[in-house]
Amino acid sequence: MAESKRVFLVIDAGGTSTRAAIVDSSGRCLGYGRAGGGNPTSAGITSAVAAVGLAAEQARAGSDSTGRPPHLVVIALAGENTAAFREQVSARLAPLGFGPVIVEPDLLGMFHSGTHHRDGYVLVAGTGAVAARVAGGELDHVVGGKGWLLGDAGSGFWIGHQVARAVVAALDGQGPATALTELILETVAITTQPDSPAGRAQALKQLVSILYSWRPVQLSEFAPLAFRVHEDPVARGILVAASAALAELLSAVRAPNLAGPVIAGGGVLIGGFLAAPAALREQLLPTNNGSVIPVADGVVGAAVLALRSVEIDVDETLWHTIQMEVARVARLRQAGRAGRGQ
């Protein structure tokens, strides 16, 4: 009881949102915060640092750190870990009583959000797709993540791109009719009815014009449409191919002598394949019939990395405590915001 517990600020800085938690060495969660995209590669350093700072301030609001030494920070981050980002984020967090800052790969955050084991695999399929083998708590081999133009088969972009191409082919008379056509026209607010040759030609012209005005990666917005009409043969064909591509990605990092769980993250897996009806899920889940552990983000894993960085043994019990604690405080905060009508 007399022993002073160490406190940590742990952050998952994603492309869309940033999550921060304050945890202590017993696994207790003392605060939780959220902000917008905190990834410097996609949002730019200034925006990313601002988001990380905001999430940290929110997490701190619930905890009293007066008189304590600064709290060690672990940020789980995709993409390049630049000195410029580390310097600016350190300068932003120091006045709040946080530092020094350690930056870890987001894939390690995701992996450790799903397991206390130090060996295993992680497969993330969001807008992009990447897989990694984790050995001894470190990234041992990473495959994929080469972006929409050169890789990412099975990702949200890839599925959305196939959906767009299939609808263009259907309207052009080059591919089979599909339920995706109605959904995509509705999504981009084209009201022309494709129920005659002239209507199809007009809708096609409008659709092509709209989609070429987008940044290509925005086509990932169409990925959920394939899951929505997964009984449509065209949609199903796209999902089968995506599943095969993700299975191949995971196979590329498998090592015969390394066992361990498969942790799955990203919208295509969590909101897509894992949320699909059982029959579809069993048939399509791209993990070679092995079981997978889904994770929503990497904030629990960032806490695991923080505790381990100061030689705290995160065993199964402590890992469960961290996981339940972070979920409890995140829920409380969500309820609080809802209660205040925010």
Place this chain on the structure above:
Amino acid sequence: MAESKRVFLVIDAGGTSTRAAIVDSSGRCLGYGRAGGGNPTSAGITSAVAAVGLAAEQARAGSDSTGRPPHLVVIALAGENTAAFREQVSARLAPLGFGPVIVEPDLLGMFHSGTHHRDGYVLVAGTGAVAARVAGGELDHVVGGKGWLLGDAGSGFWIGHQVARAVVAALDGQGPATALTELILETVAITTQPDSPAGRAQALKQLVSILYSWRPVQLSEFAPLAFRVHEDPVARGILVAASAALAELLSAVRAPNLAGPVIAGGGVLIGGFLAAPAALREQLLPTNNGSVIPVADGVVGAAVLALRSVEIDVDETLWHTIQMEVARVARLRQAGRAGRGQ
């Protein structure tokens, strides 16, 4: 002999180059010229008009039109036929003694460059891919041509994109090794040797960085590499898929009651599939084993359209005369340029 022959300026204004010929109603070719890209959609109206003007001046240099009435102009053109382009190109050509200007679809120019028949099919696979059914000398049904992001399966972009993705996958350890890797690294001047894990990682990083700095359509530059190493299983797989996609495109415009030749144009067909060794050509030519007539460009077809626009009957004999005459004068001009060291 006393009958005065009508004279026409005929132009194929392509994305990469513009070809102009002056022909008379007997099929004789009186001049030939070449210039850069003359397509207003890709080059911009000003550049396109300049290219058309230059090609026309070169074609006129060899012929004497003093005292004659202005020569009718037919321009075969891909993409949108805008009033602005027609007005500006008319203003450019009028002082040279040419006008009025009729603009026709490039697909009709290509088709009539290959046959005197008025019914049949045309399949063009260059950077993009498009097919059309021609009936009664008019475009009856057109499929494809929806661009690199939304269509064009089997096109030069599509093949080059698959080549780039296959090499990225090979270097990343996600796909099989391929002879394309060496070719692509050489093409983009990466000298890092991919003969060790570290070398592969370094070459991959450089390649990804270079290719994302390109405009996506530039990936079509890699299409010839697949034909160069067509015995490589990865390259062959890409070519088989491209061939299937082009065969599907042609099928989409086929009508059971419309016979007629298949005219083939564009670099992927002319420089690729049709130039390949016999065994490959027979296996992969995407025309369902029917014979095809290759054409290099649409300038002969533009002449056919010009003569027919004034009710001249272009029968098989006249068509052959036009074709041989245009080829003869184009060769003479080429030899003349070579002789002058140009």
